């Protein structure tokens with residue numbers, strides 16, 4: 001397994017962007033508390049524009065909690081307190097109360113497809129309609145563009161009016177990605193988007209993520225080490241709510257600086 005991860009990381013080296021990549025999200029000394037319990041400790045990360053950043057680490061180490069701070073999804077949980085600073089494109093995301101605007105700019109794809117029991121078309125058009133877009137031609141074009149962007153147009157173009165829930169799990173997950181794209185975000189957060197998928201669907205979603213980074217900044221939580229090595233440019237290793245190491249993915253998987261990172265990526269714990 002170690003060999004495989006290292007080999008894939010070596011291939012991925014070609015994809016690693018240069019050091020000149022622009023910062024998109026700057027996280028500075030972030031702490032998060034669920035009531036009395038602290039879940040994130042002094043997290044600082046510089047997430048680059050139009051790269052894929054993977055968050056890895058054992059169960060319960062704070063990956064999803066961290067991901068949710070980036071579009072303030074934790075605000076929905078009672079008793080959550082956050083300190084520190086997160087800026088996206090230089091704007092402090094906790095300074096404004098316009099979370100709708102933030103969540104339009106920072107879309108999210110979840111572990112399990114959460115499509116509505118409505119047609120494929122209506123699922124993708126849902127967000128734009130909520131934003132007031134009513135013109136049929138505009139919506140048609142947006143739905144097609146989003147489905148193409150999620151690499152599923154050819155599979156569904158003849159059944160747009162049928163229920164999205166009739167699709168396979170992998171197709172549903174790509175419709176979820178289309179629905180996110182339809183909101184024209186800059187950043188897409190993905191929380192274990194392939195963990196419920198079979199290997200072929202997983203590969204399709206991975207290929208899609210690799211294509212999508214030319215247009216979007218992507219932050220993905222994954223338990224799948226090969227996946228992180230295959231698709232990400234940067235990897236952050238979380239442990240007990242802290243970032244132990246953050247670097248180019250090939251460094252994390254081939255020459256990590258911290259022993260704990262090495263133990264984790266070589267499967268010695270977690």
Ligand SMILES: Nc1ncnc2c1ncn2[C@@H]1O[C@H](COP(=O)(O)OP(=O)(O)OP(=O)(O)O)[C@@H](O)[C@H]1O
Nearest residue numbers: 034037039057058059060061062063064065066077
């Ligand atoms: N709503 C919540 N209320 C209280 N504690 C929570 C809540 N959500 C998460 N936690 C705690 O915060 C810590 C981090 O959890 P989180 O889900 O972020 O970890 P994770 O690394 O994403 O785990 P996994 O890989 O299993 O999804 C855990 O100790 C968890 O029990």
